Amino acid sequence: MGDDVAVQPPQTGLADHVDSLATVLDLVRSGTARTRPEIGRRSGLGRTVVTQRVNQLTEHGLLEEGPLGPSSGGRAPRELRFRAHAGVVLAAELGATSVAVGVTDLAGQVLTQVEEPTDIASGPDQVLDHVEELYDRLLDEVRAGTASGEVSTWGVGIGLPGPVEFATGRPSAPPIMPGWDGYPVRDRLAARFSAPVWVDNEVNTMALGELRAGSAKGQWDILYVKIGTGIGAGLVSGGQLHRGSQGCAGDIGHAAMTDDPEVVCRCGNIGCLEALAGGAALARDGLAAAREGRSEFLAEVLATTGTVRAADVSRAAQSGDRTSVELLTRAGRLVGSLLATLVSFYNPALVIIGGGVAGAGDLLLAAVRETVYRRSLPLATRELRIVRSTLSDQAGLVGSAFMVIDELFAPERLAHWIDRGSPAGAPELVDVPLRTPVR
Structure with missing residues (x-):
């Protein structure tokens, strides 16, 4: 919020036990533990503490009883569920x-x-x-x-x-x-x-x-690359999103790839990756190919619609248009060239390619893969996977x-709203400082 909004200290009560409450809640929310015995084994908390925290979370509407779980020899334990519909x-x-x-x-x-x-x-x-x-x-x-x-x-x-x-x-x-x-x-x-x-x-x-619900679930070190109108990357290190000190980590679209003064980027600089291989660049180069008669397919698109989009270049490539194949392959190699440096520098286990241009076909992805595997350090690519986003537009x-x-659900914020049962109506929660920021 703003500097004029005061964050009230947490109330006493449940907030006194917020770390153990958050631990129990996170185990159930993530599906890591579904019963009280499982919570105890996963968290290291004693049986009495687990029972108390589960009862408190249930009373405040965050957990609810589910069906009986599997028995390990004695009475079958009751499963717990997070009240996601609260x-x-x-x-x-x-x-x-x-x-x-x-x-x-x-x-x-x-x-x-x-x-x-x-x-x-x-x-x-x-x-x-x-x-x-x-x-x-x-x-x-x-x-x-x-x-x-x-x-x-x-x-x-x-x-x-x-x-x-x-x-x-x-x-x-x-x-x-x-x-x-x-x-x-x-x-x-x-x-x-x-x-x-x-x-x-x-x-x-x-x-x-992708980290929470897609192809990177359970991964620790990943690189997500979006190739759309522009180009950008999201970094996950140690299972946490890395934003950097000001929040602009991963802005690879404006990395310099050439000193050619003719390649002017929307950011005002010259030679940026985005200006060479992004969706806007593909549309620009496809339009030039149509006007110069180098692509019959794109010339027909231009005559029909009055313009050429990146999606048209992708469709043309999938139809076998040689010029469009060359444009997509070149874009993939340019992206792959920068990613090869990042892979050697950062050593992720997984690179996910997403965005509108990346989802248009296999040509660009194949070019990215070939370039990364060829130009990165062998140790960095030994177990590296480069895949297309599974969540796509979502x-x-x-x-x-x-x-x-x-x-x-960070413990420090949970402490401020759990006694009231909901963070609704409390926009000032964004100003609560965290011991370890969610990254």
Whole structure:
């Protein structure tokens, strides 16, 4: 929120035991432990403490009794379940040309969602007006499906297509977002929905989505690369999202790949990877090929639609158009060349390729793989896997929800709201300092 919002100290009571409460809750939420004996074995907490914490969490509506679990010789233990339906999270992923908005439960399951075209360059007021309207529409859908007609909004998460100062939730000089620099996205949405709000770069939310619910689940060191209109990366180290000190870690799209003054990037610099291999670059080069008569397929697209998009280049390549195959292969090699350096430097176990351009076919992915395996250190690629995103278009949306969920259930924040049973109506929770920040 802002400097004028005071964070009240946690109440006494359950907050006194918040570390053990959070431990028990996390074990059940993650599915790591489903019964009291399992919780004891996993956590090291004594039987009495486990019983007390489970009873407290049940009384405050966070856990509930489930069916009987398997018996190990004595009386079968009762399974425990996280009450994921106790509240909802509003999530959104804003891209350059579209917005995806959804409502999830507290386990990150999407209850309803919608994707609509938008132009991020139209400015924050117009775009966020649209997002808020979609949130309201989806909340009405969720309310209509409940017996009481009521839902409790526990938090809001949103990913933006540009650098974001995570501590304040404000965009910072985003190249493709005129009018957004320093805009108080967090404060606006917090006031509108009376809930804590977290804002991040969309590639970070995509990486988090894959980590929590996609192909990176259970992995410790991964690199998520989005190849869309622009290019960016999300870093996961030791099982935690790494944002860097200001929140702009992973901005690989603006790494210099050439000194050619003719290759001007939207950020104002020359020779950026994004200006050579991003979706906008593919569309530009495809349009040139159509106009110069080097691609019959793209020339027909241009004559029919008046323009050429990156998706048209991908379709042309899949149809065997030689020029389009060359454009996609070149883009893949350029991306792979930079990733080879990152793989040798960072040594991830998994590289996930996502984004609209990456999902268009196997040509680009094959070129990325070949270049990385050829140019990286042998030890760095010995067990390295390079795969396509399994969440596809949902990665950023799901990741935005998990960003909120992870922050809400951090022990220090849990201490501030567990006695009241819900973080709804407490947007100031974002200002609670964490001993170990959720990264």
